[in-house]
Amino acid sequence: MFKQFILLIYSGIILLAMTRCTTVAIVGGGAVVSTSVLREKSTIESVSDTVISAKISKAIYKINPDIHATIGINVQEGEVLLTGTVPSNNLKIAVEKAVWPIKGVKQMYNYIDISDKAPISNYHKDAWITSQIKTKLIACSRIRSINYSVKTVNNVVYIFGIAKSNEELEEVCDIASHVRGVLRVMSYIRLK
Secondary structure, eight states, X not given: OHHHHHHHHHHHHHHHHHHSSEEEEEETTEEEEEEOSSOSSOHHHHHHHHHHHHHHHHHHHHHOHHHHTTEEEEEETTEEEEEEEESOHHHHHHHHHHHTTSTTOOEEEEEEEEOSSOTHHHHHXXXXXXXXXXXXXXXXXXXXXXXXXXXXXXXXXXXXXXXXXXXXXHHHHHHHHTSTTOOEEEXXXXXX
């Protein structure tokens, strides 16, 4: 299966080389091709982040297949955000130790919680908060919503992205903070 995944990545890279106007994102084992004309992030950075994310996912699965599904991974320009829950501090540390040596990882933000219970109870509320924020970002003509990744865990919103100005950065955070149910906004937005 891993060989098929690598083949998919190489196929995407060849496609990129031929068209130079698309981004390949690997989602759930399939390839999704989308335009990158509006993105602040380059095609090469997008592919690199996708490869890093896949390697992290594989490393976590090797540690413990049971925790693989409970950990969220977001990668933006080599910066890694880990969210979710694991049953012990030893597993949290093992995940962190497995991520750092992966080529391309520049920074890691580890917000994995220690809990015996999976965060299922809050999943629907978190998904609702994320969808509300994404909808508001799309509706705002001053913001390029395609440049942002939003993740909500236990009512805390994590935003990765690239803003074209300080005003856009502040507006994105303001939109997120005013969605009902949000406890805190953690911004990892960079300026272009």
